[in-house]
Amino acid sequence: MSSAIHARFNLHWPGFTLDVDLTLPGRGVTALFGHSGSGKTTLLRCVAGLERAPGGYLAVGGEEWQDGSHFLPTYRRSLGYVFQEASLFPHLSARGNLEYGMKRVRDAMAGSALDHAVELLGIGTLLDRRPDQLSGGERQRVAIARALALKPRLLLMDEPLAALDLKRKQEILPYLERLHDDLEIPVLYVTHSPDEVAHLADHLVLLEEGAVRAAGPLGELMTRLDLPLARDEAAESIIETVVAGHDDNYKLTYLDFRGGRFAVGRLQRKIGKPARVRIHARDVSISLKEHRDSSIVNIIAAQVQELAPLNDWQMVVRLGLGPEATVPLLARITRRSADMLELTPGKNVFAQVKSVVLAD
Amino acid sequence: MGFSDADLAAIWLTLRLAGITTVLLLIIGTPIAWWLARTRSNWKGPVGAVVALPLVLPPTVLGFYLLLAMGPNGPVGQFTQWLGIGTLPFTFWGLVVASVFYSMPFVVQPIQNAIESLGERPLEAAATLRAGPWDTFFTVVLPLARPGFFTAAILGFAHTVGEFGVVLMIGGNIPGVTRVVSVQIYDHVEALEYAEAHWLAATMVIFSFLVLLALYTLNPATRRKQA
Known part of the structure; x- marks a missing residue:
C-alpha cells in the first residue's frame, strides 16, 4: 500500500x-x-x-x-x-x-x-x-x-x-x-x-x-x-539503474535504465544489482545528431520537455529519456545554444552526458 | 565531662527530626522541583518565590505564622483537630511540619537546578524508546540528576539540624519532645554552663564541617569536574 x-x-x-x-x-x-x-x-x-x-x-x-x-x-x-x-x-x-x-x-x-x-x-x-x-x-x-x-x-x-x-x-x-x-x-x-x-x-x-x-x-x-x-547551481538528476554487465577489457560497467544504458568506470557490483546514479545538469550537453566522433561515451536519445531561463545567459532544460520520455534528465546550456538548436518542447535530441556518478 | 543525658536526648531528637524531615522533603520537594523546572505556567514565579521565602524570612516570622496556622484556631489546627490528633504546636510532629517548610528551598532548589540542566532531550529520547513518565523518572532522571538529589538531601538535613528560631516558636523547649541541640545549647548558655555549651557547639561545628566536606568531595558532580 x-x-x-x-x-x-x-x-x-x-x-x-x-x-x-x-x-x-x-x-x-x-x-x-x-x-x-x-x-x-x-x-x-x-x-x-x-x-x-x-x-x-x-x-x-x-x-x-x-x-x-x-x-x-x-x-x-x-x-x-x-x-x-x-x-x-x-x-x-x-x-x-x-x-x-x-x-x-x-x-x-x-x-x-x-x-x-x-x-x-x-x-x-x-x-x-x-x-x-x-x-x-x-x-x-x-x-x-x-x-x-x-x-x-x-x-x-x-x-x-x-x-x-x-x-x-x-x-x-x-x-x-x-x-x-x-x-x-x-x-x-x-x-x-x-x-x-x-x-x-x-x-x-x-x-x-x-x-x-x-x-x-x-x-x-x-x-x-x-x-x-x-x-540550483548544483542541480542534478537522479536515475535508478541496474548493473547490466562489465567490460573487463576497458574496465567499464554498463548500467541499464528505462531510457538506455550508461557506461561508467568498473564497479565492484554484481550484475542485476541496483545502482543509483546522479548526473549534474552542468555535465549534460545537447546535440541534434548522435555524434559518433566524440569522446563522450554516454550519448542517449532524448526529448525536450521543458525549458526555463536560469539567468541572463543560461537555460535549464528538462529532457525525457527512453521511448516514452519518462526518465527526466536536466541539462544546463547557454541561451545562445538553445536558440541555435531551436530547442522547443517535443523536439528529439541527444543528451551527451560527460559524467555519471554513483550515488549509493 | 562529655554529654549529659539531656544532651544525648537533644542530639537524638535532632537527628530524628532532620532525618524524617529530609525524607519527607525528598518526597514532597521532588514533584515541586519537577514542576518548577519544567512548567511554562505563569505560576512558576509565585510558587518559586513562596518556596524560597524561608531563605530570607526571619525564622521567628515563619514560626509565628506556622504557630497561628497550626494552633487551635488556625486552619491547619482545625483540620488536625477534626482528624482527632489534636494540635501540632509543642509536639515533635509540629516540629517536623515546621522544618519541612523551613528547609524546603534547600531541597527543592538543587533538585530543580539538576532537572533544569538535564534539558528536554533525555526525556524525549526515553519517550521515543517507549519509557512512560514514571519509568523515565526512575531510569533516566533520577540517575542523571543524582548529584542534585544528593546535594538536596545533605543541605536539607544540615539546615534542619541548624534551625533554632522556628523550633522555639513552634515547639518551645520540651525535653525529649522538642528540645533540639540548638535549643539545648541556648539553655546551657542561659544557665552559664559554658563547658557544656562548648561540647555541643563544637560538635555542631565539626558536624557541619563534615557535612560540607562530604558535599564537596563525595558529590559526583564536583568529582567529575575534577577528573
Missing part, C-alpha cells in the same frame, strides 16, 4: 506557522527537505508526538496516532527516533542504551536480526563503552541501532549527520545507504543537505516556511523546473 502515512498538522506559534497535509509512502526513505526554519524538524516532532499540534491528524499504517481529541503519547507510538545529536543516555553503556528500548517493547529485535543490525552499523566492538568514550560518529551509529532495535513501524531521523564533520559523515553515510536497501519500514529523514537527499531519499517533501511546496518521487521533484532544486 502506498499511502501508509497520512499527516495533517496546523501549528501557529509567534513567528512560525506549520500547515501541512501529506500522504507519504509506506516504504522507502522520504526526505523532508528545506532551509532552517522551514518547519521540517517541527513536522517530524509532530509525527513523533514530541510536539503537540492540537486538532492535527496522523495515521501510520492504518493506525491512528492522533485524531481530534485523541493523542497517543510518544512512548506508545511504534517509532524509532534518531536525534541530530546522538542523545545517548550518559549513565548507560552503549549496550545499556541499545537495550533500554528493547526491554520496553514486546517484539524487539533479538538473535540474528540484532546481530545483523549491530554488524550493519559496525558497533559490535563498542558495546561495552560509555557514550563519552565514543566518537561523534560512533555515538550516532549506536543511536541508530538503538532506534532500529525496537523494530518500529516508522523510523524518524532528524538530520542525523548534521552535527558531524565531513569525515564522520562519510563514515556514517555508507551505513545509512545499507539501511536504505535493508529496511522494510518507511523512514522520514529530515535534512537540508542535497547530497544526503541524492544518496538516501526515494521521495521528497519540499518544505518552505512551514508549508509543503511540493512532494513526490525524488527523480521527478529534482527535475521540476518550477522548483528551486532544478535551478
Whole structure:
C-alpha cells in the first residue's frame, strides 16, 4: 500500500506557522527537505508526538496516532527516533542504551536480526563503552541501532549527520545507504543537505516556511523546473539503474535504465544489482545528431520537455529519456545554444552526458 | 565531662527530626522541583518565590505564622483537630511540619537546578524508546540528576539540624519532645554552663564541617569536574 502515512498538522506559534497535509509512502526513505526554519524538524516532532499540534491528524499504517481529541503519547507510538545529536543516555553503556528500548517493547529485535543490525552499523566492538568514550560518529551509529532495535513501524531521523564533520559523515553515510536497501519500514529523514537527499531519499517533501511546496518521487521533484532544486547551481538528476554487465577489457560497467544504458568506470557490483546514479545538469550537453566522433561515451536519445531561463545567459532544460520520455534528465546550456538548436518542447535530441556518478 | 543525658536526648531528637524531615522533603520537594523546572505556567514565579521565602524570612516570622496556622484556631489546627490528633504546636510532629517548610528551598532548589540542566532531550529520547513518565523518572532522571538529589538531601538535613528560631516558636523547649541541640545549647548558655555549651557547639561545628566536606568531595558532580 502506498499511502501508509497520512499527516495533517496546523501549528501557529509567534513567528512560525506549520500547515501541512501529506500522504507519504509506506516504504522507502522520504526526505523532508528545506532551509532552517522551514518547519521540517517541527513536522517530524509532530509525527513523533514530541510536539503537540492540537486538532492535527496522523495515521501510520492504518493506525491512528492522533485524531481530534485523541493523542497517543510518544512512548506508545511504534517509532524509532534518531536525534541530530546522538542523545545517548550518559549513565548507560552503549549496550545499556541499545537495550533500554528493547526491554520496553514486546517484539524487539533479538538473535540474528540484532546481530545483523549491530554488524550493519559496525558497533559490535563498542558495546561495552560509555557514550563519552565514543566518537561523534560512533555515538550516532549506536543511536541508530538503538532506534532500529525496537523494530518500529516508522523510523524518524532528524538530520542525523548534521552535527558531524565531513569525515564522520562519510563514515556514517555508507551505513545509512545499507539501511536504505535493508529496511522494510518507511523512514522520514529530515535534512537540508542535497547530497544526503541524492544518496538516501526515494521521495521528497519540499518544505518552505512551514508549508509543503511540493512532494513526490525524488527523480521527478529534482527535475521540476518550477522548483528551486532544478535551478540550483548544483542541480542534478537522479536515475535508478541496474548493473547490466562489465567490460573487463576497458574496465567499464554498463548500467541499464528505462531510457538506455550508461557506461561508467568498473564497479565492484554484481550484475542485476541496483545502482543509483546522479548526473549534474552542468555535465549534460545537447546535440541534434548522435555524434559518433566524440569522446563522450554516454550519448542517449532524448526529448525536450521543458525549458526555463536560469539567468541572463543560461537555460535549464528538462529532457525525457527512453521511448516514452519518462526518465527526466536536466541539462544546463547557454541561451545562445538553445536558440541555435531551436530547442522547443517535443523536439528529439541527444543528451551527451560527460559524467555519471554513483550515488549509493 | 562529655554529654549529659539531656544532651544525648537533644542530639537524638535532632537527628530524628532532620532525618524524617529530609525524607519527607525528598518526597514532597521532588514533584515541586519537577514542576518548577519544567512548567511554562505563569505560576512558576509565585510558587518559586513562596518556596524560597524561608531563605530570607526571619525564622521567628515563619514560626509565628506556622504557630497561628497550626494552633487551635488556625486552619491547619482545625483540620488536625477534626482528624482527632489534636494540635501540632509543642509536639515533635509540629516540629517536623515546621522544618519541612523551613528547609524546603534547600531541597527543592538543587533538585530543580539538576532537572533544569538535564534539558528536554533525555526525556524525549526515553519517550521515543517507549519509557512512560514514571519509568523515565526512575531510569533516566533520577540517575542523571543524582548529584542534585544528593546535594538536596545533605543541605536539607544540615539546615534542619541548624534551625533554632522556628523550633522555639513552634515547639518551645520540651525535653525529649522538642528540645533540639540548638535549643539545648541556648539553655546551657542561659544557665552559664559554658563547658557544656562548648561540647555541643563544637560538635555542631565539626558536624557541619563534615557535612560540607562530604558535599564537596563525595558529590559526583564536583568529582567529575575534577577528573
